[in-house]
Amino acid sequence: MDKEISAGIVIFRKTEEGPKFLILYHGHSYWNFAKGKIENEERSFEAALRETREETGLTQRDLRILKNFRAQERFTFRRGTKQIFKTVIFYMAETNRREIKISDEHDGYGWFSFSDAKKILGKFKDSQKVLKSAYDILYQSRSRRGPQNTQRRSPHVQTSGEVRRTAWGVPGGR
Numbered sequence: 001m002d003k004e005i006s007a008g009i010v011i012f013r014k015t016e017e018g019p020k021f022l023i024l025y026h027g028h029s030y031w032n033f034a035k036g037k038i039e040n041e042e043r044s045f046e047a048a049l050r051e052t053r054e055e056t057g058l059t060q061r062d063l064r065i066l067k068n069f070r071a072q073e074r075f076t077f078r079r080g081t082k083q084i085f086k087t088v089i090f091y092m093a094e095t096n097r098r099e100i101k102i103s104d105e106h107d108g109y110g111w112f113s114f115s116d117a118k119k120i121l122g123k124f125k126d127s128q129k130v131l132k133s134a135y136d137i138l139y140q141s142r143s144r145r146g147p148q149n150t151q152r153r154s155p156h157v158q159t160s161g162e163v164r165r166t167a168w169g170v171p172g173g174r
Helices: 044-056 114-120 125-144
Strands: 002-015 018-027 030-032 034-037 064-065 073-080 083-094 106-112
Touching: 002 044, 002 125, 018 114, 018 125, 030 044, 034 044, 044 083, 064 106, 073 125, 083 125, 114 125
Parallel strands: 002 083
Antiparallel strands: 002 018, 002 034, 018 030, 018 106, 064 083, 073 083
16 A cells, blocks of 8 residues: 655634635635645645645745644545555644635635534544634633633525636636
8 A cells, every 4th residue: 555645724714703714615615724745855834834735826935833733634535546644744823814815726615614614624524623623722722811702603694705706606726
């Protein structure tokens, strides 16, 4: 079985409604965080920053890295006839930028509340676990600082205003 290691960053921004997480749309109902393969001689954090810059246009200057977060996904998948065991190492960062510039490998992006992001990640349970770990870190740091805006959105509220669409009506943000 071949092995593959990737790295990425769970990106969020603060809003009045609470944190919004950046999820990229790859097409075919597949959404996920900015991530990609670690190149030769590259460390996971360097790869995460490079992939984030390539896929979102966000540079290290646009990001405030949270030092207390590191999570992993581990899964197997098939590429042609080969079975691949993949590990993805995730870091976490805050940005103030709402608009991003996605790469050609993506069809769109959106900023989603925790509950909406969890639904969008759908069948990818490891991605949902990474999201939950990220949300828990934010909740823990917020509770240490004392009371803040804890108003929660109703689960039936749509985030369609946060999703970027192309002229064809497909999520996109080019």
